[in-house]
Amino acid sequence: MPRLGQTIANTVASLASADRRIWVIDGDLGDSYGVDRLATGSVSDRFIQAGIAEQTMVAVAGGLAACGLRPWVFSFAAFLCCRAYDQIRVCISQTELPVILVGSHAGGCNGVNGKTHSILNDLAIMSTLPNIDVWAPADDLDAMYAAERALQSHTATYIRLPRDPQPQLPGEAGPFRLFGTPGSVVLVSTGLGTQWALEVRTHLAGRGQQVAVLHLAQYACVSDLRVREALCLAERLIVIEDHYQHGGLADAMRRQFPKQSVMSVGWPRGWAGASGETDVLRTACGVDTNSIVEVVSKELARERGSRQLSLRC
């Protein structure tokens, strides 16, 4: 299975052969997510190796975009979003230039890399900047779809990707994807969180409990009318995300769905990240499948209890 960054790189290579406006800028990490192959292929005359210089990488992209080009900027999400946040704010967000930022190794599961290479609040800091569309693909299909949509868009885009390859999910890619029929309790997720949510859904199905998963690949979909319609019967939303519990999708859902109960499952406040296997880190922070299953089971039981109570009344 390729990493999602590799999928994006392949998509960019394919798009760039037909679109001379596409340029690629990397921050000397391309072999970690497959962009290094673009340095020697058909895009090589439009490939800039910026070196270890994230601030310059982003500002150079602003300059290219101001001249009508479509630059793609690749790095680890932690360095792209944090090291170059001011350049993203000034050179891309405030200028409304259509630069595409691809941040690999987003979230908390980065193996031996540990906390310096992890970013747990990128949804919070990127989604609050004006003029930037945020995507969190969960699989290859999402990654390809997000890349194509980003190029079609006239605004800037940030695509956050997990480090590890992810299995392909059923269904067709789009701004959002629904797994199952939404009932009164729905799991809402984005990015790697959707892989976690579907593990939970499978586990619960084995116990005879049915729960739908609504995957939001495009962060802006929280306010999409179709998403609102899909959740019209939901009373309890359990948001699962590879992000801090605060500042990310859960908070966005609370703002959009003030009448529903929104519970957040994500990295706990105060945890800065650590080295370790994904399963170990998830268990240590209570975001492993078994822990989330217990959370969802309790919510399902509570929902059943309140429904029985209202029937008796």
Add this chain to the structure above:
Amino acid sequence: MAIVEALHAAGGGHYGGALSVVDILHALYRNRTIQCGTTPGDKLILSKGHASIALYAVLHTLGKLDLNLAQYGSYESGMEGHPDMLANPQLHFSTGSLGQGLAVGLGMAMALRDAGPHVWVVLGDGECQEGQVWEAAMLAARYKVGNLHAVVDCNGAQECGWQHDRLLEQSPLPDAVAKWSAFGWSAKEIDGHNHMALDEWIAEIVRSSDKPSVALARTRKGRGVRLFEASPERYHCRELSEEEMRQARVDLQNA
């Protein structure tokens, strides 16, 4: 005079840095066909964006923009306190957060290098304390981007600096020529108020395109107003009393 009057009307501003850079901007616009947006032609970025009033005044004086400078800094005037390419589409890029303009110019120069235009980035000497300037300088030299040119307004003073300890180096950018040369740039020191010297440098560097070039333009902060020149840090950014404004008017009328 228009620069000082506009800043005074706006309740104060960056008198020193605007007056030190105005000759540089005037020379660049006078010598080169500088075009905005995707229009073919040279590009100019005022990376030391706090001197925006100097840019507006030059564009107005040369007839490139019809501006009422008295409106500087007011809402929807097109003359933001720091250049905003959305508020005024005649500006090539937005600046204000120091240190970013050179990398933006590098992107533009790479985009345009096969087409012929040159890209000019005007920086402050204090601004060169930002690490990103040197990231961009190193990258531009590595890619031999010969259509990228920088002019550093070396006015020798910044807002606070190290005046509190005279034993420390006082120059905002010591050994400027050596530093830029070490980063692979063609570097030359010139008089930033001498139009003939500026014209010659511009004509010379557009002919040689094997590596990026920079002029370390020696200027006087607050040039033309004795009060400002005598205390450049004090008049970096401030409001003027009516008495200070009167003295400034006298000097500028006699200039």
